Amino acid sequence: xxxxxKGFHTVDQSTDxxxxxxxxxxxxxxxxxxxxxxxxxxxxxxxxxxRILEVGCGIGTIAMQLAETVGDSVQxxxxxxxxxxxxxxxxxxxxxxxxxxxxxxxxxQLDLPDAxxxxxxxxxxxxxxxxxxxxxxxxxxxxxxxxxxxxxEFDYDSTVIDTxxxxxxxxxxxxxxxxxxxxxxxxxxxxxFKERGLEDVKVIPQLLESNFAGYKMVFGGTLDKxxxxxxxGADELAAWWAELEQAEQNGTFFVGxxxxxxxxxxxxxxI
Numbered sequence: 001x002x003x004x005x006k007g008f009h010t011v012d013q014s015t016d017x018x019x020x021x022x023x024x025x026x027x028x029x030x031x032x033x034x035x036x037x038x039x040x041x042x043x044x045x046x047x048x049x050x051r052i053l054e055v056g057c058g059i060g061t062i063a064m065q066l067a068e069t070v071g072d073s074v075q076x077x078x079x080x081x082x083x084x085x086x087x088x089x090x091x092x093x094x095x096x097x098x099x100x101x102x103x104x105x106x107x108x109q110l111d112l113p114d115a116x117x118x119x120x121x122x123x124x125x126x127x128x129x130x131x132x133x134x135x136x137x138x139x140x141x142x143x144x145x146x147x148x149x150x151x152x153e154f155d156y157d158s159t160v161i162d163t164x165x166x167x168x169x170x171x172x173x174x175x176x177x178x179x180x181x182x183x184x185x186x187x188x189x190x191x192x193f194k195e196r197g198l199e200d201v202k203v204i205p206q207l208l209e210s211n212f213a214g215y216k217m218v219f220g221g222t223l224d225k226x227x228x229x230x231x232x233g234a235d236e237l238a239a240w241w242a243e244l245e246q247a248e249q250n251g252t253f254f255v256g257x258x259x260x261x262x263x264x265x266x267x268x269x270x271i
Contacts, residue, residue: 032208050118056125060089067100079105107135123152155186158258189262198264212248
């Protein structure tokens with residue numbers, strides 16, 4: 001089973017990028033993902049004429065949707081560190097005649113001028129960075145005075161799972177949380193926004209539910225690797241999946257991933 005989290009770290013070396021494309025397409029269509037994206041738009045509606053930056057754009061789904069809103073000239077820029085994602089985004093955008101561009105870039109060192117965007121956004125990206133604060137510094141730097149930023153990030157330590165073995169559940173949540181460099185970024189985001197001088201900071205928690213198939217698709221590969229490393233017993237993992245699969249068949253399966261939509265505005269003037 002493919003380790004999706006590791007796959008997003010090393011997409012350009014992945015042997016099954018089509019699997020990652022498929023995963024992103026499935027995720028984009030889920031009600032939970034659509035729900036938090038609507039919350040992002042509620043906090044920060046986009047408007048024609050705005051310059052919008054999407055960092056960690058993946059295969060370009062959101063950047064293209066935003067480009068449908070902002071006007072006829074190129075106003076939306078999508079950036080991702082993975083060249084294969086950027087090529088796929090460019091391929092998908094090529095027949096749509098949208099005001100959007102895609103380019104390979106590093107969230108920690110954006111090759112963009114200061115104060116050049118009205119809006120900056122990112123989702124499910126900062127958790128993969130060793131130093132998400134540096135990426136936020138860059139997002140704030142490229143915002144115009146009065147520009148706005150909105151993000152969505154998980155807090156994997158706060159995952160809720162209905163299971164009988166509480167001790168095993170805690171161990172598995174820890175293993176999954178430790179599988180990404182900055183798994184608690186969701187709870188840290190308000191402080192990080194405030195530390196960077198952003199104003200009118202708002203935080204909206206979102207609980208994203210998953211079915212059994214989706215949960216196993218996202219985390220199964222990570223847990224398989226934990227067994228290989230000796231952090232988890234093969235029998236323990238088998239029992240874990242068996243209980244959750246039985247719950248799915250009984251209609252009682254419940255997993256909730258806690259995330260946060262966080263908004264802030266760059267001051268009009270720097271004191």
